[in-house]
Amino acid sequence: MLDTRYQTFLVLAHTKSYTQTARQLYVTQPAVTQQIKSLEAELELVLVHYQRPHLTITPAGQELADFIQRVQVQTDKLVATLQHPQLQRQVTFSTTLSLSEFLAPQLIQHLQASKQYQKISCQVTNTQNALAALDSGASDFALIEGNFDKTRYDFRVVRQEPFVGVVASNHPLAQQATIDWADLTTTPLLVRETGSGSREILVNLAQAANVALTEFNQLITVNNPAAIRQLLLRGAGVSFVYRSVVAEDLAAGRLKVLPLTASQLQHDLDLVYQRESPYAQLYQDWAAWLK
Structure with a gap:
């Protein structure tokens, strides 16, 4: 385990603050300063730039902090498992x-069928929060479709999913043989938060066509794909979703x-999971099954 420094x-x-750090650790501020200077001297690295009242972490310091966070999370999990083997039955x-609509239920059923876990917990959130939960150790792994820093995490591609523009089958746009982005901007756009x-992904897709979301005559933000699906079925506008989210509606001709x-x-x-995770092979096996 890593020492207290x-x-x-x-x-x-x-915290970016010697005062707050001292308060959280119940030590004096000089003690914090001494520990940081000792660590920098031992590693022969500058970890902190401090010019009152501003404190910044150097690039080397941030990389070290990310590593310490990973080690701490994985150490806590491993020690807990060794101390309480029954925790292995929890995930x-x-x-x-979006993935809670089709991919997560498949994985939960797979975990359930394996009969290895007494407790299976799934937190539905957005990409940013899913990665934050991974960093803090609140989640063992995450299923995400958003972009992320691939140098910070280990991951396996589960599948490639079509991301498509969709409208109700009786919407005027559905009757056109060809459509460009200029046609879309005259229609309300249903978009996630x-x-x-x-x-x-949608923002990047639109930018590639030299279109900004602000160019649409109406922008409707909804933080739930099921609600967006209902709005689409009511002809409220156009949206971009993973095909699997609306597969049944497409097959039935509703969208x-x-x-x-x-x-x-x-x-x-x-x-996605933490680098150096002792459970990496298990996560890789689940990703392979989901393919």
């Missing part, structure tokens, strides 16, 4: 809202994929 530095990296993961992986070439994007859906 590393723990002190991790708290400092989070907790986060999933984004900021922080959602789906919204980020229609727009013939917009630029919208036919295959996007990676990932199972």
Whole structure:
């Protein structure tokens, strides 16, 4: 395990304050300063820049803080498992809202069928919060479709899913043989909230066509894909979703994929977990099963 100086530095990296760090650790501020200077001297690295009242963590310091966080989370999990073997029968993961519609239920059924886990916990949230839960150890792994820093995490691509523009089958746009982005901007756009992986993908897709979301005559933000689906069925506008989210409605002819070439994007859906995780092989096996 890492000595107390590393723990002190991790708290400092989070608080950006010697005073708050000392308060959280119940030590004096000079003691915190001494520990940080000792760590920098031993590692021969500058970890902190401090010019009153501003404290910043150097790039090397941030990389070290990320490593300490990973080690701490994985150590806590491993020690808890060794102390209480029954905890192996518990698994907790986060999933984004879009993937909660089709991918997460498949995995939960698989875990349930294995009969290895007494407790299975699934937290539905957006991409940013799912990654934060992974960092803090609140989640063992995450199912996400949004973009993330692939240098900070280990991951496996579960599948590539079509991300398509969709309207009700009786919507005027559904009757057109060809559609461009200029046609879309005259129609209300149903979009997920900021922080959602789906919204980020849509923004990037629109930017590739030199279109901003603000160009749509009406922007309707809804933080739930099931509600967006209902609005689509009522003809409220156009939205961009994973095909699997609306597969039944497409098959029944209630919704229609727009013939917009630029919208036919295959996007990676990932199972993401902490680097150096002792359970990496298990997560990789689940990702392979989901394929």
